[in-house]
Amino acid sequence: MDNLTVKLQGMSCASCASSIEQAIKSVPGVIECNVNFGMEQASIQYDSQKTSLATIQATVDAAGYKALPLPEMAADEDDNDRKNRKSESQNLQRKLWTAGIISILLVVGGIPAMTGLHLPFIPAWLHNFWLQLVLTAPVQFWCGKSFYIGAWKALKRRVATMDTLIALGTSAAYFYSVFVTFFPGLFIAQGLNSSVYYEVAASVVALILLGKTLENLAKGETSEAIRKLMGLQAKTARIVRNGQELEVPLAQVEIGDIVQVRPGEQIPVDGEVIEGYSTIDEAMVTGESLPVKKQIGDEVIGATINKTGSFKFRTTRIGKDTFLAQIVKMVQDAQGSKAPIQKLADEVTGWFVPAVIAVALATFIIWFNATGNITLATVTMVEVLIIACPCALGLATPTAVMVGTGKGAENGILIKGAESLELAHKIQVIVLDKTGTLTEGKPTVTDFVTIKGTANSNELKLLKFAASVERNSEHPLGEAVVRYGEFQEVILTDVKDFEAIAGSGVRGVVEGKSIALGTLRWMQELGFDTDYLELRAKAWESASKTVVWMAVEGKIEAILGIADALKPSSARAVKALQKLGLEVVMLTGDNRTTAESIAHAVGIDRIFAEVRPDQKAAKIQALQAQGKIVAMVGDGINDAPALAASDVGIAIGTGTDVAIAASDITLISGDLQGIVTAIQLSRATMRNIRENLFFAFIYNIAGIPIAAGILYPIFGWLLSPIIAGGAMAFSSVSVLTNALRLRKFQPKYIT
Ligand SMILES: Nc1ncnc2c1ncn2[C@@H]1O[C@H](COP(=O)(O)OP(=O)(O)OP(=O)(O)O)[C@@H](O)[C@H]1O
Ligand SMILES: [Cu+]
Ligand SMILES: [Mg+2]
Numbered sequence: 001m002d003n004l005t006v007k008l009q010g011m012s013c014a015s016c017a018s019s020i021e022q023a024i025k026s027v028p029g030v031i032e033c034n035v036n037f038g039m040e041q042a043s044i045q046y047d048s049q050k051t052s053l054a055t056i057q058a059t060v061d062a063a064g065y066k067a068l069p070l071p072e073m074a075a076d077e078d079d080n081d082r083k084n085r086k087s088e089s090q091n092l093q094r095k096l097w098t099a100g101i102i103s104i105l106l107v108v109g110g111i112p113a114m115t116g117l118h119l120p121f122i123p124a125w126l127h128n129f130w131l132q133l134v135l136t137a138p139v140q141f142w143c144g145k146s147f148y149i150g151a152w153k154a155l156k157r158r159v160a161t162m163d164t165l166i167a168l169g170t171s172a173a174y175f176y177s178v179f180v181t182f183f184p185g186l187f188i189a190q191g192l193n194s195s196v197y198y199e200v201a202a203s204v205v206a207l208i209l210l211g212k213t214l215e216n217l218a219k220g221e222t223s224e225a226i227r228k229l230m231g232l233q234a235k236t237a238r239i240v241r242n243g244q245e246l247e248v249p250l251a252q253v254e255i256g257d258i259v260q261v262r263p264g265e266q267i268p269v270d271g272e273v274i275e276g277y278s279t280i281d282e283a284m285v286t287g288e289s290l291p292v293k294k295q296i297g298d299e300v301i302g303a304t305i306n307k308t309g310s311f312k313f314r315t316t317r318i319g320k321d322t323f324l325a326q327i328v329k330m331v332q333d334a335q336g337s338k339a340p341i342q343k344l345a346d347e348v349t350g351w352f353v354p355a356v357i358a359v360a361l362a363t364f365i366i367w368f369n370a371t372g373n374i375t376l377a378t379v380t381m382v383e384v385l386i387i388a389c390p391c392a393l394g395l396a397t398p399t400a401v402m403v404g405t406g407k408g409a410e411n412g413i414l415i416k417g418a419e420s421l422e423l424a425h426k427i428q429v430i431v432l433d434k435t436g437t438l439t440e441g442k443p444t445v446t447d448f449v450t451i452k453g454t455a456n457s458n459e460l461k462l463l464k465f466a467a468s469v470e471r472n473s474e475h476p477l478g479e480a481v482v483r484y485g486e487f488q489e490v491i492l493t494d495v496k497d498f499e500a501i502a503g504s505g506v507r508g509v510v511e512g513k514s515i516a517l518g519t520l521r522w523m524q525e526l527g528f529d530t531d532y533l534e535l536r537a538k539a540w541e542s543a544s545k546t547v548v549w550m551a552v553e554g555k556i557e558a559i560l561g562i563a564d565a566l567k568p569s570s571a572r573a574v575k576a577l578q579k580l581g582l583e584v585v586m587l588t589g590d591n592r593t594t595a596e597s598i599a600h601a602v603g604i605d606r607i608f609a610e611v612r613p614d615q616k617a618a619k620i621q622a623l624q625a626q627g628k629i630v631a632m633v634g635d636g637i638n639d640a641p642a643l644a645a646s647d648v649g650i651a652i653g654t655g656t657d658v659a660i661a662a663s664d665i666t667l668i669s670g671d672l673q674g675i676v677t678a679i680q681l682s683r684a685t686m687r688n689i690r691e692n693l694f695f696a697f698i699y700n701i702a703g704i705p706i707a708a709g710i711l712y713p714i715f716g717w718l719l720s721p722i723i724a725g726g727a728m729a730f731s732s733v734s735v736l737t738n739a740l741r742l743r744k745f746q747p748k749y750i751t
Pocket of ligand 3: 436638
């Protein structure tokens with residue numbers, strides 16, 4: 001299965017987006033397709049054995065649009081994109097000016113006739129029908145060309161889009177007027193007034209072009225988040241080659257290069273410190289506000305700023321593999337994804353347009369039959385067509401999602417898709433992993449007790465065995481034991497028959513002796529006598545320590561007490577989550593006493609302890625079976641299945657790649673406050689989407705009956721078609737303005 005993102009051209013509204021989506025989905029071999037109207041992109045999942053980019057492009061072509069492959073590098077794409085957008089917007093601006101000036105002339109020229117006033121500064125020839133006909137023609141057929149093209153394409157696919165509505169509405173106004181201009185006698189003979197509506201056709205086109213221009217401006221604004229992120233990148237790097245320092249463009253930096261960084265400089269790419277130490281401001285990438293200390297062996301992230309010291313590092317990731325480039329890619333993908341709520345909006349647009357055309361026709365027929373006045377019938381029909389245009393509907397969700405995901409990135413929260421952004425506000429239960437999530441995940445051995453004491457340097461020998469076996473383990477507890485062994489300067493030896501039993505411990509054979517290290521429960525399962533040290537172990541556990549039992553040749557010889565400090569943010573974040581109305585649960589493989597002690601320290605009441613890694617996902621599913629929307633927060637490889645099983649999987653960015661891949665949301669820094677922010681952001685975004693949908697609909701719903709002339713028999717009110725066009729443009733503008741309001745989102749600290 002392959003993934004592909006293409007740039008789309010020629011879309012005019014949300015129903016274009018859904019018809020492209022349908023077309024691509026109908027290609028054999030395409031598994032999934034998601035078109036984003038706001039981003040003008042389609043992300044496609046397909047089987048490269050069965051279909052290809054060329055086939056997909058041909059399909060999109062046939063549907064009347066264009067699909068272009070997105071260049072790999074984010075930076076190139078940005079350039080191309082900008083050029084395209086620029087020529088497109090210049091073209092649009094020329095049309096807007098033409099339509100705007102002509103509309104103003106026509107409207108002004110019509111004032112004396114409409115009001116019956118004699119205004120000397122408005123020459124009468126401005127109201128000449130023939131002049132109006134000539135002036136309106138370029139507006140109708142050049143400025144409004146895209147509506148005809150769009151309507152025609154839609155017709156070929158047997159659907160109706162907002163282009164259909166605009167093309168029908170303005171054409172009706174224009175050709176009716178042309179008819180009156182040629183045969184005024186026909187109307188006068190019937191006792192009807194021979195008004196023309198050229199200014200209606202022209203100003204509706206002008207207003208819609210204005211809406212489009214504003215929309216483009218807003219679209220440029222919303223991808224600001226990405227541009228900001230990419231702007232963070234350094235332009236050059238000072239690398240050391242053959243003992244010489246030289247400044248090279250970023251593109252020439254290779255993996256393995258040694259880079260020199262001075263105080264105040266930006267770190268160009270990702271790497272590992274090999275000389276010197278410093279503090280680094282990583283706020284722009286991780287959202288972590290305090291500078292982070294770095295020394296030899298520590299990882300540095302490209303785009304972060306070096307503060308105090310001067311150091312050298314070896315590059316490990318460049319180009320599109322850097323942390324920053326991956327964030328950019330992730331945010332782009334998320335901004336292009338579709339929220340479930342949008343599917344609803346799309347469906348509505350799908351049947352809305354044909355329904356409007358039906359209402360418009362009915363309006364015409366009813367008025368014509370009732371009054372015999374073809375002018376009245378035509379004008380009301382035109383109004384209905386124009387006011388009902390659902391263009392704002394297509395903007396309501398994508399704009400909010402774009403701003404919302406961008407805002408997330410700014411706050412160190414990477415949201416993989418609009419779906420997670422939408423779901424996050426519904427979370428009822430939040431399950432927190434203990435190690436690495438609530439705690440720092442940097443366990444240290446604090447206690448070491450052996451049964452036979454120090455006789456014959458027994459203690460050091462046991463430590464040597466323990467550290468030698470644990471050296472083969474990837475578990476943080478294993479690493480802690482190794483570090484402790486190294487600190488005590490024991491020499492590690494070879495291990496035979498190493499085996500790791502997930503959730504229990506490790507074993508292996510050292511110097512002919514079989515060694516086991518792990519939980520109390522495991523030792524008991526193995527049938528070892530643990531009585532002697534149990535009291536001591538309990539005391540350590542009550543102090544939040546994890547106890548690792550050590551058996552040699554089937555006999556318990558020692559225990560190690562391992563402490564893992566709580567993150568400073570944990571308790572506050574747990575409290576904030578509870579205040580948001582969420583149930584907070586702790587999930588851990590560690591023993592119950594240790595788990596309870598830690599849960600108590602951070603204020604969690606409900607815990608699942610001694611859960612084996614393969615049961616973690618089942619615990620989540622059990623909660624879901626109670627009808628709860630469950631979020632899981634974790635960092636380790638053993639959390640990945642649970643992250644995937646949960647409704648919203650939240651990974652800690654400082655954790656493993658596996659966990660990040662299995663999650664829906666990644667908190668770049670380890671700060672748990674990010675969970676609270678993510679939920680607040682989700683709530684804010686959903687509120688914004690609902691407001692947008694309201695703004696998009698209210699004009700249509702309220703406008704259609706008035707446009708159809710419902711109030712005419714009662715009050716003699718009839719909407720001017722110009723006002724109908726204005727209302728439609730205004731609904732787009734209000735949706736956009738509202739979506740941009742989301743940019744003011746600020747995480748709130750709950751205390
Ligand atoms: N390499 C190891 N050395 C010693 N003990 C181990 C080892 N691996 C696992 N254990 C024991 O098994 C227990 C459960 O391990 P597991 O990896 O499931 O959870 P954890 O990492 O302690 O906690 P969490 O689920 O919060 O990450 C550990 O608490 C530890 O006692
Ligand atoms: Cu519209
Ligand atoms: Mg763990």
